[in-house]
Amino acid sequence: MTDALRVVDVVEEQLESVWSVRQRSFGPGGDKDEWRKTALEFLRDGRYLGVVDGDQLVAAARIWPLQQWWSGRRMPLGGVAGVVVAPEYRGRGVGSLLMRSVLQRCAQRGYLLSALFPATTVLYRHLGYEFAGAKYRFAFPAADLRVLGGKGVAVRKAGKEDAQLFIDLASKMHETQRTNGPLIWPVSDVEDWLGDDDNFAYVAEDGFVVYNWSDGGLEVSELVSGSEETTRALWATVGSGASIARTVYAVVPPTDPIHLLAEHHAELDAQVNRWMLRLIDAPAAIAQRGYPAGAVLDVALRLEDADLPANAGDWRLSVDDGAGELTAAEPDDQALRLGARGLAALYAGTPMATLRASGLATGGPVVADGALDHAFGGTTSYMVDDF
Secondary structure, eight states: OOTTEEEEEOOGGGHHHHHHHHHHHHOSOSOHHHHHHHHHHHHHTTOEEEEEETTEEEEEEEEEEEEEEETTEEEEEEEEEEEEEOGGGTTTTHHHHHHHHHHHHHHHTTOSEEEEOOSOHHHHHHTTOEEEEEEEEEEEEHHHHHTSOOTTSOOEEOOGGGHHHHHHHHHHHHHHHTOEEEEEOOHHHHHHHHHOTTOEEEEETTEEEEEEEETTEEEEEEEEESSHHHHHHHHHHHHGGGGTOSEEEEOOOTTOTHHHHSSSOOOSOOEEEEEEEEESSHHHHHHHSOOOTTOOEEEEEEEEOSSSGGGOEEEEEEEETTEEEEEEOOOOTTSEEEEHHHHHHHHTTOOHHHHHHTTSEEESOGGGHHHHHHHHOSSOBEESOOO
């Protein structure tokens, strides 16, 4: 690196340079006008950061203002995307310089968590991110879905005016099912999603589905349902296109009811796109997360976090009556030791045996591992969206 490198808030005049770096980093593609329109929203809200060498922009990243479900409770999350570094500046610490500023900006904006889909894991693991879940894409015979039933459920076509209803229906389902990982988008983004003519949206009293044409078939981007009959009705609505589309691709977790309802199992070549998580404000993230009923935990914890030192130090981690707490404590040589990566993986439900076997967790009483697994594990962490 040189002394001239510094982190800045990207301004409109630099967007042409950002686009150039994006093209050299990701290759050609995408609609430049649409990208610029979205980028302007990030600029106005202080969520687009860049690195300049003198007056030349050489790297950039943006932060989506999202919320994420963790055990039925939603948490403020900064979704990091569009991380690009000019090829001639790679391997010189520019990515680390940029991402450390992204972490600080996430903390300033009150995001308790940060997540991203990594192009490479080396940089992000170095800064405390770790794998937490995946986006899954399965393929089902459309004819299987067409005959699922649910004919007694009223289903109507939906539009952008239903955006808040979709958010409310998804929230009710995720609260009830205590899901981990799905995102909540700002209502304006949901309106754009539902207003896109390429998407077909249908809604019932307790659920909805959105799908589109993809790869010669149909693809379900999201299906939310609060009952078996609505689940059957919405999948059958998609399957009604079986005379034209032989295959329905579905972005759903491995635990989705469709795996039990469809007569034939999904094709074996499912796509899995893994995402990474990082805790920005560890005490608040522990306090606002949900926990299983009956989970009881009280362990000494020593955290290491060089990039967000407010998380580092000696703590007491306790869980009881569905609530968690991380409180400052006196040093304890027998404490469980975690770095930022280990904490993120534990938070996402990675078993303690896996954390110990990988060296991400050390020390502490092994007899407490079962209680940690009960408190933080239990359901598959997943997303249905890219960002």
